Amino acid sequence: MTTFAEQPPLPTESLEKRRHQIYPVLGEADLRHVRRFGVERAFGDGETVFQAGRPPPGMLFVLEGAIAILRHDGFANDTLIATLRQGQYSSEIGQLSDRPAMSNGVAVGALKVLLLSSESLRALVVAHADLGERLIRSLILRSVTFLEQNSGGPVIVGPRGHGRVHMLQSFLTANAHPYTVLDPAVDARAAALVAEHRPGPEDWPLVICPDVGVKKNPSVVELGRCIGMLRHLSEDTVWDVIVVGGGPAGLATAVYAGSEGLSVLVLETRAYGGQAGASARIENYLGFPTGISGGALTGRAYVQAEKFGVEIAIPAPAGRLVCDSQPLQVEMCGSLTMLKARSVVLSCGARYRRPSLANLKQFEGKGVYYWASSVEAQLCKSEEVVLVGGGNSAGQAAVFLAAHALKVHIVIRKGSLSSTMSSYLIERILAHPNIELHTHTEIVALEGDEDGLKQVLFSHNGVEEMCDTRRLFLFIGADPNTGWLAGCGVEVDKNGFIRTGIDRSSSASLQTSVPGVFAIGDVRAGSTKRVAAAVGEGAAVVAQIHQFLAAR
Structure with missing residues (x-):
């Protein structure tokens, strides 16, 4: 019989206490429910049951024998995570939508299982709510374990501080997908990989994708395909609804439409949750008296949508809407793929507003940022940072960054925050010892070199002053993301926002022209x-x- 070393402890004491929720044992009554939806399969001792980077055959409920779950580090090294025995089950949260596995599974002894496809799993969790709740909770906690261990996903190899490394990190972090970053200057495995592939200046970073191999300087789209968040979308499929934008509004549409039996495709440009997903804490959302992070709120909505069979494609920006025929068509940006739908919901939000600074683009990702996640927070340790903006998003980001940075300078053009920010955030900012507010001030120039930002030039009532900083956060609002609708006939107002409820004879108050x-x-x-x-x-x-x- 195949044997493996004892499983390591879970990464934190909190998760260790929840091992019984992460790897629960189902009783006979639960397994009877599972049998209605699954089929029996058998595997020989030592046989590979599923493999990291490939969609697994389904969710496996152990009847006899065991499954060794192994973490793969990208360099042909496997570490035992858990051994699943009778009454336990395999899979991760990606199983809801057939995404690739993030671990390897090997049969220990003669293995007999009940196998549930993704479709059957979704049917099970809807039909048996109590069992479904336990299953979904365990799969979410397994994902948390992978995130805390930085394992189960791509390995990014590149020099410390490289802008492209940061961009890929930000994409994966925003989508709560595990990854590992290795600096070849300090890691022997990374150094050996670099020596083998000899990347040129335009080849950084190298990325090891499970079951794909090494990619040189992959785009975010390539990375999305690698981890299974962006799959092939057929032009032959006619969806009931295509939702453009995966923020709170779009995810809500996806959940409700999916739960009512409509076929739904969500196209999101960067990460589910949109700008709200990047919020450090939302404190005025009903039902969360102590607040909830944007990532936690929208992450739950993302899983909820997948539970109802919604297809969510990331990164998948829409490039054009064709309205002169039925079904409607949405063209994928950067490709000629035309996706068809009986209806389209525009929840495409807004694009980050960029100030008119001559060399701004040079420092994006290398000192200039438009959001503040845990990735950026780690870069700010013991540093002074500058944040421009006076809205709620800016306030939340400032408070979040202040817990990591030596000092946070908030820069606003107005004389106070009172007209643009909620009072509870203003009080928190004023009470924070390492946040300094600069009123009647704006950024007029950036200075730095190829390594990144070094200084910003303030103008306060016409008096200029240089500030040494390597991190500048811009939260100066956003413009409606409606430029791609030109030529379709969707009416917008003078500021570019979409007009709805134009047909007064109709009850469709959210329908466009x-x-x-x-x-x-x-x-x-x-x-x-x-x-x-x-x-x-x-x-x-x-x-x-x-x-x-119904009318159509």
């Missing part, structure tokens, strides 16, 4: 720029979609 095209969330003219309002619109639009589809 084009039948079957709806707009919700921040991109809609007159919307309330709050997470709760976006979620409400995302739910409300589904009833209007049903009315439209």
